[in-house]
Amino acid sequence: MMTDRKQLLLDLILLRGKTQDIKKELSKYSWDSVSPIVKIDTQSMIFVLTKYIKGEISTDELEEWANLVECRDDIEIPSLIQEFIFELANPEINGDITKKKVNDYVKALECENI
Numbered sequence: 001m002m003t004d005r006k007q008l009l010l011d012l013i014l015l016r017g018k019t020q021d022i023k024k025e026l027s028k029y030s031w032d033s034v035s036p037i038v039k040i041d042t043q044s045m046i047f048v049l050t051k052y053i054k055g056e057i058s059t060d061e062l063e064e065w066a067n068l069v070e071c072r073d074d075i076e077i078p079s080l081i082q083e084f085i086f087e088l089a090n091p092e093i094n095g096d097i098t099k100k101k102v103n104d105y106v107k108a109l110e111c112e113n114i
Helices: 002-013 019-026 042-053 059-070 079-089 099-112
Strands: none
Touching: 002 019, 002 059, 019 059, 042 059, 042 079, 042 099, 059 079, 079 099
16 A cells, blocks of 8 residues: 555656646545655656656646645655745746746756755
């Protein structure tokens, strides 16, 4: 059972599949977790942001993904990534999601990862 949850969380982190499908499957599990089951790392974040830059996912899909990731206790999120996820999940208070903004996130993450 934990393996299924872990796999779903990994699918979410890497945005493998449609966000609605992943959300539906994850709804079978609690949002709360005593400790994180998986961690979103810099490379995973860059992978998802690059999908947006390449036009493989829409602005709405990126925002929905960020909303799904943001609130989960079972995903460990480093502070810089958490900041970007918050901004992506809340464009109404942080400004529209643009390719320039997302490119800037990628550059910052690449610098952080050196």
